[in-house]
Amino acid sequence: MASENAGKVKVAAVECGAYSREALSKAVDAAVDAAGGWPKKIRGAGKLLLKPNLLSARPPEQAVTTHPEFVRAVIQSLRKAGVKRISLGDSPAGDHPWEKLWETTGMAEVAKAEGVDLLPFENIKRVDLPDGGSLPILKELDDFDAVVSLPKLKTHLLTKVTAAVKNSYGLIPGKSKSVFHGRHQSPADMGRFLADAYGLLKPDFVLMDAVECMEGQGPANGRPFPLGVVLAGADAVAVDAMACRAYGYEASDIPLLATAAERGHGVADSALIEKTGDGWDLVETKKPKRSTSDLLHKIPPVLFSGLTMALACRPKISHDACVGCGICERVCAMNAISRDGKGRYKVAWRKCVLCMCCVESCPKHAIELKYLWSRLFG
Ligand code: SF4
Ligand code: SF4
Structure with a gap:
């Protein structure tokens, strides 16, 4: 008789209560095993790229970026599987100096200790999008035989959840x-x-850092939350479809995941996913808090710009926290951020399209999304 899990996509969740080397080493190896083991393509890769989430130059304890000890445990697991040449890279929005990004996030120390190259992604090639137009992607991807994605599980003000x-x-x-x-x-x-872009940039395996996930106003200004799990799988859509349950969402609640599944980029239907590992109780019961993105998702797209303006839903820069680095000014494609007469950075509401790039890029936690009621009463 056929097993009830025959043909299902495996997603593993394994308990891991701390960023200690011993706990992470066990949890990462167990998650890989529970997800079916490292795929042949990864074991046979001549050159492999690790893609952590390095959103901006923030220290690991803020839970904005993938934890360096998590990255170390994955490198060591890959070494045991026979992978010799490993590089690590990400391309955060804004123009963070590479050395500062790697030092602050803890990647510099791990890469040096584990013999991994750090890549400053800088070169571009264009690929065609399915519905017309093209997408610039990093040319350096051509150098790699396989990609392992190392996301951090976080809330997101625009997409509700950001993960694999x-x-x-x-x-x-x-x-x-x-x-x-x-x-x-x-x-x-x-x-x-994002779903179309993902279809062109699928990783070969996912290991998700949810030892501490983010709750509240992610992806940059939320709080760390001890979820205590490592998730793994070969299908990033399936991994995310199960991980978003930590916040009480189904995949169908997240437009990015629903569209990615509709377009055939992965499996989001939980009936087609086999849950393995000992960490599912934690994923489904601990309930970190969501961001306020549910409100934005209720606004019809055609009314989005006008209504968010009317609700005074725009980023606000704290002059106390701002150090004047100028990253937000340079990252804003709408030229909505500039200095005022006193030299302080301000957001011009009418130019702002609420993309959140400045909020995500500020290394000092100085920009927050504000709503009308928080401006009136906050
Ligand atoms: S708000 Fe200030 S600290 Fe933050 S990115 Fe802008 S200039 Fe830099
Ligand atoms: S949220 Fe507004 S101000 Fe910030 S980067 Fe986007 S468009 Fe510019």
């Missing part, structure tokens, strides 16, 4: 991202665009 599927967006040059956000302003439009 959205992590592939980091393979688009950082400076192009704000332009695409400007073109696809509503959450639904952006979800469709």
Whole structure:
């Protein structure tokens, strides 16, 4: 008799209560095994790319970026599987100096200790999108035989959740991202665009850092939350479809995941996914808090710009926290951020398309999305 799991996509969740080397080593190896083992393509890769989430130059304890000890455990697991040449890279929005990004996120120390190259992604090639137009992607991808995605599980003000599927967006040059956000302003439009981009940038395996996920106003300004799991699988859509349950979502609640599945880029239907590993109780019961993105998703795309303006839903820069680095000014494709007469950075609401690139890129946590009620009463 055929097993009830025959033909299903495996997604593993394994308990891991701390970023200690011993706990992570066990959890990463167990998650890989529970997801079916490292695929042959990865074991046989001459050159392999690790793609963590390095959103901006933030220290690991803020849970904005993939934790360096998690990355170390994955490198060691890959070494045991026989992979020799490993590089690590990401292309965050904005123009963060590479050395500062790697030092602050802890990647510099891990890469040095584990013999891994750090790649400053800088060269571009264009690939065609299915519905016309083209996408700039990082030319350096041609150098690799396989890609392992290492996302951080976080809330997101625009897409509700950011995890494995959205992590592939980091393979688009950082400076192009704000332009695409400007073109696809509503959450639904952006979800469709991201799903198409993901179809061209699928990783070969996913290991997700949810030892501490993010709750609240992610992906940059939320709080760390101890979910205590490592998730793994070969299908990023399936991994995300199960991971988003931590926030009480189904895949159908997340336009990016629903569209990615509709377009055949992966499996989002939980009936077609086999859950393995000992961490599912934690995923389904601990309930980190969502961001306020559910409100934005209720606005019809055609009304998005006008209504968010009317609700005073725009980024606000804290002059106390701002150090004047100028990253936000340079990342904003709409030229909506500039200095005022006193030299302080301000957002011009009428130019802003609410892409969140400045919020995500600020290394000092100085930009937050504000709504009318928080401006009136906050
Ligand atoms: S708000 Fe200030 S600290 Fe943040 S990116 Fe802009 S200039 Fe830099
Ligand atoms: S001000 Fe910020 S949110 Fe508005 S368009 Fe510019 S980068 Fe995007």
